[in-house]
Structure formats: C-alpha cells, structure tokens
C-alpha cells in the first residue's frame with residue numbers, strides 16, 4: 001500500500017471511530033431515550049470490547065462475614081466481603097430505628113471502611129441499610145444532646161462528619177444502595193458516596209430544619225453541586241421528600257431499579273467497575289472531588305501523582321543515588337514536551 005492510500009485508510013478509520021462516539025441526533029434534540037438501567041449496556045452489541053470481555057456477569061453474589069484487624073465484632077453494622085470478587089458490603093444494622101446512626105454506629109462504619117480501604121483485593125464498597133424500609137434516617141435523635149450525639153461514654157460527638165470525609169478520600173468507589181428512606185444525615189451519607197443505586201421505593205430528603213439541625217458542610221455544598229443551587233435551597237428550606245424517580249431526574253441518583261433487583265443491579269455496577277483499571281479509577285475519583293475539596297482535594301490528587309511517579313525509573317534513580325551515596329543521574333531522563 002502506498003503512503004497516500006494508507007493515510008486515507010487511517011483517516012477513514014479514525015472518522016468512523018469518532019462517529020461512533022457522537023450522540024445520535026435524537027439525543028441532542030429530544031434528550032436521551034429512556035432506557036431502563038437494567039438494560040442499559042456500557043458497550044454496543046458486537047463491539048470489540050464486548051467480544052473480548054463478554055457481558056457483565058449477573059450470577060448471585062455470595063457474601064461472607066468480615067472483621068477488621070482488631071478482630072472485634074460489630075453490633076451496629078454488618079460487614080461482609082463477596083466470595084471471590086473484590087466487593088465489600090457495609091450495612092447499617094439498626095432497622096428498628098430506620099437505621100439512624102449513633103456514635104457507635106459511626107465508629108464501626110469507620111472501622112469497616114478503613115479495612116475495605118486497606119484490603120488490596122477490594123475494589124468497590126457498597127454502603128446500605130438493613131431491610132427495605134430505610135437506607136438511613138440520619139442521627140439518632142434520642143441520643144442528641146447539647147454537644148452532639150452521645151451514647152456509651154456520655155460525650156457528645158458529630159463523628160459522622162469524619163465518616164463523610166473518609167468516604168470522599170477513600171481511593172475506591174463507594175456505592176450507596178438505597179431502599180426506603182435516605183433522609184437527614186442519611187441523605188447526606190448517600191450524597192457523599194460516589195454513586196447511588198436506588199430501589200423504586202426509595203425516598204430522599206433533608207429533615208434538619210424540621211428537627212432543629214442542619215449540615216452546613218458537605219450536606220450543603222455537595223448537594224448544591226448535585227442538584228443545582230436552587231433545588232438545593234428547596235430541599236433544605238422546605239424539607240420535602242422526593243421519590244426515586246424525582247431523585248433520578250434531579251441528578252441525585254444514578255439508576256432506579258425494582259426493589260427485588262436492587263442488590264443484583266448494584267453488584268453488576270460493581271463488577272463493571274472492577275473490570276477497569278484500579279489506578280485510573282483511583283485518580284479519577286480524586287480528580288472529580290479535587291475542586292470541591294479544596295486543598296485537601298488537591299493533596300489527595302497530588303498524592304496519587306506521587307504514588308504513580310514512585311513507579312518510574314526516574315524516581316527510582318533519585319532514591320538509589322541517595323542510598324548509594326552518589327549523585328543522581330537525572331540527565332538520562334528526557335524533559336518531555
């Protein structure tokens with residue numbers, strides 16, 4: 001093949017690739033056609049990715065109980081890991097209180113999230129609530145005192161704020177799996193998760209101003225990002241509840257599925273993520289949070305750059321020179337344009 005012919009073929013191939021990525025006209029004029037998330041696919045039938053990888057498996061997941069390094073059990077949560085796949089599931093287990101959290105609940109959640117972060121086999125974490133009535137109804141109002149929420153030791157705390165930061169900084173995707181109520185501090189917990197899969201019976205909303213509370217941190221700023229400043233004011237000022245399909249339209253959730261399919265669909269999303277590069281996912285999570293998280297967000301993103309840089313010969317040359325008491329030879333590394 002002569003040069004010109006080859007160039008034309010390359011151009012033709014590139015044009016068809018670009019065309020494949022463009023939205024169909026119907027999308028642009030009338031918005032996307034409604035595809036039930038269960039049937040939505042990451043790839044079009046017959047494309048190369050699908051031929052190589054096949055469909056995302058939908059077989060039933062098998063959970064086994066998990067502990068953290070302390071070996072201590074949990075009372076307020078259930079911590080599980082999927083057998084043979086990198087998924088952890090953390091369940092708030094106070095259904096008699098609509099999964100309201102107390103300081104003990106939050107301490108246990110922090111322990112479980114820490115463990116899932118440290119376990120290199122785990123790539124995705126699901127946060128959910130026990131039963132079908134509630135994901136989480138926020139702070140346990142029966143334990144609220146003048147200095148926060150107090151349980152065993154009598155000291156008031158707002159340790160759920162530490163949990164929110166932990167979820168944001170955790171370098172693995174966290175998926176909120178919501179059935180029933182996600183209200184008050186429970187609504188904020190789902191918002192700080194990376195993705196939310198909701199059952200058709202899910203109900204979302206803030207209640208703080210009704211019960212003399214508010215979250216002026218992530219609960220306000222992240223919400224404003226998710227649903228827009230006007231809608232965020234509506235949610236906080238009026239304290240209305242929104243059903244799953246309203247929440248989906250507002251951009252609060254990624255998908256709405258029948259209640260009986262909730263875990264199956266959530267696990268499918270986990271499996272789809274687990275097929276992808278963990279480092280790409282890690283850096284993307286920190287970059288998607290970076291602007292909103294200010295210096296802490298940049299620090300997280302910057303830490304990822306350092307982590308990746310340590311894997312290069314250039315960084316290794318610096319370390320080896322120090323260890324061998326010699327000058328580093330950085331001249332062999334190009335100053336890339």
Ligand SMILES: CC(C)(COP(=O)(O)OP(=O)(O)OC[C@H]1O[C@@H](n2cnc3c(N)ncnc32)[C@H](O)[C@@H]1OP(=O)(O)O)[C@@H](O)C(=O)NCCC(=O)NCCSC(=O)CCC(=O)c1ccccc1C(=O)O
Nearest residue numbers: 096097098100137138139140141181184185188207213215
């Ligand atoms: C969730 C409901 C809408 C469910 O209604 P329904 O299905 O009819 O059930 P009920 O009969 O109301 O509830 C069953 C049972 O559970 C108890 N319960 C439910 N929620 C709580 C709760 N949050 N605290 C304590 N107890 C709760 C309820 O009393 C019943 O018990 P009985 O013994 O049978 O009476 C509805 O239950 C409801 O509206 N719940 C209250 C929701 C709420 O207002 N939550 C608190 C919002 S404020 C908050 O979460 C602050 C949290 C916080 O820590 C914080 C502080 C400062 C900054 C940030 C944060 C933060 O981000 O979290």
